[in-house]
Amino acid sequence: MADRKGLGVTPQGEDFSAWYNELVLKAELADRAPVKGAMIIRPYGYRIWELLQAELDRRFKATGHVNAYFPLFIPMSYLAREAEHVEGFSPELAVVTHAGGDELEEPLVVRPTSETVIGESYSRWISSWRDLPVLINQWANVVRWELRPRLFLRTTEFLWQEGHTAHADEDDAMAETMRMLGVYEEVARDVAAIPVVAGEKTPGERFAGAVATFSIEAMMRDGRALQSGTSHYLGTNFAKAFDITFQDASGTLRHCHTTSWGMSTRMIGAVIMAHGDDKGLVLPPRLAPYEVVIVPIGKDAAVAQAAERLAAALASTGTRVHVDTRDATPGFKFNDWELKGVPLRVELGPRDLEAGSGVLVERIGSTGKETVALDGLAPGIRARLDAYHDALVARATEFLDARRARVGTWDEFKARVADGWADALHCGRPDCEDIIKAETGATPRCIPSRAQPETGQCIRCDAPSAWGRRVLFAKAY
Numbered sequence: 204m205a206d207r208k209g210l211g212v213t214p215q216g217e218d219f220s221a222w223y224n225e226l227v228l229k230a231e232l233a234d235r236a237p238v239k240g241a242m243i244i245r246p247y248g249y250r251i252w253e254l255l256q257a258e259l260d261r262r263f264k265a266t267g268h269v270n271a272y273f274p275l276f277i278p279m280s281y282l283a284r285e286a287e288h289v290e291g292f293s294p295e296l297a298v299v300t301h302a303g304g305d306e307l308e309e310p311l312v313v314r315p316t317s318e319t320v321i322g323e324s325y326s327r328w329i330s331s332w333r334d335l336p337v338l339i340n341q342w343a344n345v346v347r348w349e350l351r352p353r354l355f356l357r358t359t360e361f362l363w364q365e366g367h368t369a370h371a372d373e374d375d376a377m378a379e380t381m382r383m384l385g386v387y388e389e390v391a392r393d394v395a396a397i398p399v400v401a402g403e404k405t406p407g408e409r410f411a412g413a414v415a416t417f418s419i420e421a422m423m424r425d426g427r428a429l430q431s432g433t434s435h436y437l438g439t440n441f442a443k444a445f446d447i448t449f450q451d452a453s454g455t456l457r458h459c460h461t462t463s464w465g466m467s468t469r470m471i472g473a474v475i476m477a478h479g480d481d482k483g484l485v486l487p488p489r490l491a492p493y494e495v496v497i498v499p500i501g502k503d504a505a506v507a508q509a510a511e512r513l514a515a516a517l518a519s520t521g522t523r524v525h526v527d528t529r530d531a532t533p534g535f536k537f538n539d540w541e542l543k544g545v546p547l548r549v550e551l552g553p554r555d556l557e558a559g560s561g562v563l564v565e566r567i568g569s570t571g572k573e574t575v576a577l578d579g580l581a582p583g584i585r586a587r588l589d590a591y592h593d594a595l596v597a598r599a600t601e602f603l604d605a606r607r608a609r610v611g612t613w614d615e616f617k618a619r620v621a622d623g624w625a626d627a628l629h630c631g632r633p634d635c636e637d638i639i640k641a642e643t644g645a646t647p648r649c650i651p652s653r654a655q656p657e658t659g660q661c662i663r664c665d666a667p668s669a670w671g672r673r674v675l676f677a678k679a680y
């Protein structure tokens with residue numbers, strides 16, 4: 204692939220993967236790091252993360268959770284206490300064997316996730332039913348050694364939040380698991396403008412040590428799926444491994460039921476690939492570092508002053524606004540802000556100013572260049588940005604619906620998963636899932652929660668279907 208100079212990126216239709224890699228670098232979201240698989244998140248990308256963090260954190264607190272921080276290093280022996288957990292994570296672990304100039308007595312794992320160290324703490328903090336539920340979230344970095352890294356999608360170190368909760372019984376823990384899945388679904392749709400399918404994972408795709416794993420799956424513009432958030436019901440597996448017990452009201456000692464749930468910087472990859480086009484990023488306003496950029500045309504002092512006045516008026520409505528005063532041509536600036544996915548751009552020239560107007564351009568939309576009265580812009584800006592968000596959701600939903608189908612034959616299945624999603628009946632056998640993956644590249648993404656009850660024959664092997672519903676299959680990141 205020839206390296207494109209300037210601001211242009213390889214068209215999606217030519218090479219989606221090259222489009223993605225070039226865009227992440229050229230839009231200044233992230234940069235490659237000296238260690239393979241690590242990632243430098245640049246300010247423009249980090250601002251998106253901060254905005255997503257704030258939206259998630261507000262919802263976590265509104266559902267009764269509090270934040271805490273647990274250590275980066277975990278004794279190796281902790282991971283070994285939950286057999287499936289250690290087996291699942293072993294290939295991805297980074298282990299510290301030397302520190303302070305000496306070999307350590309016990310190696311330390313750089314956390315790949317924190318169930319074990321948090322579980323050990325909970326065993327000391329919880330003793331009575333009165334202590335429950337414990338609803339804690341942590342904002343942190345984790346390390347999972349990545350052999351085939353891609354910026355934001357699969358990096359050795361990434362940022363995330365991990366919720367860890369402990370409950371008296373299964374009902375309460377399952378309610379929590381589903382509540383947080385619902386929070387992720389809402390954030391994806393109402394903040395990132397991405398419609399998602401929520402459902403349970405089949406056993407082969409479960410989190411290591413979980414009884415049940417649920418995910419939200421988002422469609423990228425190449426038709427592939429991206430798992431964008433997960434919520435796990437851990438049963439009493441970790442409670443037994445770490446002795447998390449409580450005395451119930453009758454004095455009987457019981458194991459807690461625990462959950463964990465997470466969303467990560469991978470979500471930025473979802474935003475890039477769910478909305479972006481051949482001109483670059485298309486950012487949903489609620490995650491856009493700048494919702495509006497004002498480009499003054501020419502060096503006229505009156506224009507510069509008018510741009511600043513307009514920026515102040517927009518900022519007073521809570522809008523994130525930026526005036527681009529760089530020494531560059533207007534054409535360069537327009538292309539640059541299109542590449543960076545800014546929802547609205549206002550062009551302000553001397554002639555516009557005389558008429559008390561500016562030219563407004565939406566990053567996506569059919570209106571083209573629109574002449575707007577400057578004094579009317581600020582009062583209507585929130586409604587306009589909300590409408591832009593709704594248009595993005597509608598566009599992504601339309602795209603998803605056009606590429607998702609219920610399939611009844613193996614030929615239909617193969618054709619649909621080539622560039623989209625197939626809802627199919629499946630026998631539930633892991634070896635049949637493996638055959639489907641080998642022949643088509645598609646894997647079961649989830650058993651959609653909202654699917655209608657349905658039974659029949661497996662799409663691949665004709666055995667009786669499992670799960671009582673259709674399974675969503677797709678090629679995935």
Ligand SMILES: [Zn+2]
Pocket residue numbers: 629630631632635636661662663664665666
């Ligand atoms: Zn089958």
